[in-house]
Amino acid sequence: MVQFHWRLPTHGDRADVALPNDTRGDWTPLAPGHQAPGVLDPSPYHEHLLEIARAAEIAGFDGALIPSFPHTDDPWVIASAIARYTKTFRFMVAFQPPWINPVYAAKASASLQRLSGGRLLFNIITGGGGPAQLWWGDRIAHDDRYQRTTEFLDVFEGVWNGGPFSYDGKFYKVRDAGLPAPLAGQVRPELYFAGSSDAALAAQAKHADFNLTHMEPLEKLKVKFGRVQELASKDGRDVKPAIRLNVLARRTEEEAWAEVRRGWANTDWDAYERRAAGGRGGDAVGSPVPEHLRPRRDVDPQQLQIDGFFSGLQVLGANGTPLGIVGSYETAAERIDTLINLGVGGLILAGIPHLEEALRVGEEVLPLVRGLREPLPIAAE
């Protein structure tokens, strides 16, 4: 069993993967036609996100990650709208637990489970501390953060099925708490959990269902997955690796790479390099991509591959890791099979524009995924 999730572009989108200025959503200046979709005031972009959720649902995805950034709408709000707009689609709320009291978070989650028939998942993010964390009004010492997340989840799970539950932690103290009927006893939301330090893995071993990591070179992934499985098995729990990556798939290899080259040609490379040098936009910092495989204007993008995965998708507006899939529908399915064969139990895929590509990937790529548990040759180039 593998979970296939899509991803909602809470931060806006491009209407065309190769055209940086054909935008959707009101995070960029509006031009005539660019707000398409956007005529159902007062919440046009919410309408658009709902359409993406429904497209992904019909195309065969299990659910979608709803990412959260300082400038985006809130995933809890989006999730409760999706709950009524889709039939079986699951919604993965990205959130930093400590911003909501754990008993209250449990109550809100139980309500969402009742509303949706148990379709909630979480992407638990443990903030990095420092100024970015203080923007949210949250001061936490770097070394304490996973302990706080662990305590949060201790309490969350402690009260989930009813009380009385008492807890005396460093960050949370609870006395005789527990969700009351009829909120108690709902299906517990599955937890995707980001982070791969020792502290992060220890916290996951206790609570997580999936260890979520961005796409990285396969050798690095193997090491990571090994550590996750080792730690989790100590606690007798099963924590499955999960990967988040972007996909640009077309009918043929040539068509896919032609899209990349069109995007290359339309890129403002001076601005791109300024951003990359500034380490902004998640492009350069912590990049899993070696220097010689980073995107440059004068390189043939098809050369930028590691293990058959393309290392320049951020140039085409992709969010998150630059490493992802470019190729024919068959190639895309093969790469996904490669990951499944490494033990991946959950995938969060995305493509631009997220609406149209949800249908394309669901209709054309997912049916070709075999999910074999036997070694497949990794493409050399």
Add this chain to the structure above:
Amino acid sequence: MTLDVFWRLPPDGDGRSHRKAEWIRGEHQGAPQRPFAVARTDGRDRRFTYYDHLAQVARAAELSGFDGVVIPQSDAGEEPLIVAGSLAREVRRIRLAPQLPAHFLSAVYAAKIAASFQRLTAGRLVLNFVAGAHQPGDWHGHGWSEAEQIARLDEFLTVFKGVWDAGPFTYEGQYYEVLNGGFQPPLNGQPFPQIQFSGDSDQALALSARHADVHLFAPQSPEALAPRIARLQALAAEQGRSVRAGLEAELVAGHDRDEALAAGAARWPGGAPDPALVGGFADVAARLGAYHAAGVTTLVLGARPHFEEAYRVAQNILPRLPGRGELRRKSA
């Protein structure tokens, strides 16, 4: 007069290709079944049908700025009236234009359905009638000529209008008769639906002059269309009425003109109905603008795949059309 732009729903399946055998949306034409090989975690039966897809296309048309959707009749496709009913609450702004075969319906009963529809949709119903010559192989086997179909539709619409309000309406025609017809509250007093009709014959124009609000023309050059529009308006003026001229057009448009031309050649190996509707977005928009200059004020547009292309056409062509270049929504 500002342009009204309708999007066309695909009645009998859709896909990325112009080759029907490759369409994977819809259940009608033995489309390739593509089961999902890897077991998903969610084992519930999703029971999605082509209606879910049509709802998506209609929502795309609504969100991207079209004024309505035309739901075509086709032998292998879903029934437009049922599709329109299923969409009535999915979309809240745009008009719904099911294509109705008047000759299969009682005029009074059709009026009753329409009145209910107006109540359901707050007056968003458009009735799109067609009268084409009988084709060998038509499943209904009436064998009526176009002329007879138009004569029937003429009486049909007379009765339809006659019973719309309280009546009493009595009529005795060659095909239809009614005694003391007319609806009671709360069905009566609804806004009368917009009536669309199409056809190139003089008889078709004369019917529109008497009954229609919009007469839709098949693709032809603006130069060829102008005298037909003049004829339509002259006939309507004789009735003391006015009728909007419309154009139905299939588009093959893209950022890249050459790519659009290649796709157009694949779509119509023998040449497009009007080659000017194949091309770059700006070219196609200019061509549609030329139709507007020739007197066209309603457009029914379609392109495949209808879902994705609704957004592309809305983003790249609609803002270039006369009177539609303003922001649909002002930023705060």
